[in-house]
Amino acid sequence: QGQQSLKQLKQHGAALSNIEITDANIAAFKPCAKKYGVDFALRKDKTTQPPHYIVIFKSRDTDNLEQAFKEFTAKKLSREAKPSIRKALSVLREAAGRNVQRAKEKIRERGIEL
Numbered sequence: 001q002g003q004q005s006l007k008q009l010k011q012h013g014a015a016l017s018n019i020e021i022t023d024a025n026i027a028a029f030k031p032c033a034k035k036y037g038v039d040f041a042l043r044k045d046k047t048t049q050p051p052h053y054i055v056i057f058k059s060r061d062t063d064n065l066e067q068a069f070k071e072f073t074a075k076k077l078s079r080e081a082k083p084s085i086r087k088a089l090s091v092l093r094e095a096a097g098r099n100v101q102r103a104k105e106k107i108r109e110r111g112i113e114l
Contacts, residue, residue, distance in 0.1 A: 002034040003041065004040070006041040008041075015060075017058075021055050022050070022052060023050060026042065028075065032071050032075075033055075036068040038058075039057065041055075041057075
């Protein structure tokens with residue numbers, strides 16, 4: 001189960017279907033497909049820029065593949081909806097750095113006035 005070569009997939013004797021997927025989504029798609037027991041093969045379509053990948057699977061696994069894609073898209077959308085913690089931390093670090101500089105300047109100014 002899971003990813004196989006095209007030759008292994010053809011040996012099962014089932015009719016094959018395919019869909020296109022982008023390079024960025026392959027790594028996230030594989031665990032979902034494996035979870036639902038979808039046998040698939042990946043082929044790189046070099047004619048497009050950026051290159052797309054073709055997921056070839058057994059036609060009888062269509063229902064399982066649809067369910068895997070639903071889960072995959074739900075995961076993808078939930079990740080995009082969540083705010084990035086790293087971005088928030090970098091903004092807070094910059095703000096903290098500015099506050100430290102302001103405090104140093106105030107101390108220097110007071111020292112000069114006295």
